[in-house]
Amino acid sequence: QVQPVESGGGSVQAGGSLRLSCDASGFSFSMYSMAWFRQAPGKEREGVATIRAGSGRTYYIDAVKDRFIISQDNAKRTMDLQMNSLKPEDTAMYYCAVHFTCNTFSDSNALNPTCFRNWGQGAQVAVSS
Secondary structure (H helix, E strand, O other): OOOEEEOOOOEEEEOOOOEEEOOOOOOOOHHHHHHHEEEEEOOOOOEEEEEEEOOOOOOOOHHOOOOOEEEEEEEOEEEEEEOOOEEEEEOEEEEEEEEEEOOOOOOOOOOOOOEEEEHHHHHHHHOOO
């Protein structure tokens, strides 16, 4: 089974920027929606941003709107997450997920982790105050 692979991440001070990249070369960008999720210690995994296949429409959780940008690079076959104005509460393991499997694609489930089938191993992001 093809799996996406994350890269990037690391440690940064509050207010700084980081960029995550997901190698999704095994998946068709026109067919498979892709997303970034994160999970902090002791917390549930939450959706951060999704880019829908075909339309390219993007979805974000309120906590990262106007700070994070999800995008795809067709030439490199990657999905990226540019994270700006980072806050300590952004500290988490970030996961790339591909292939939306729920019956309907809506605002309510675009960031639902149970709706995605293929997952990467994660990349750590740590933001210090």
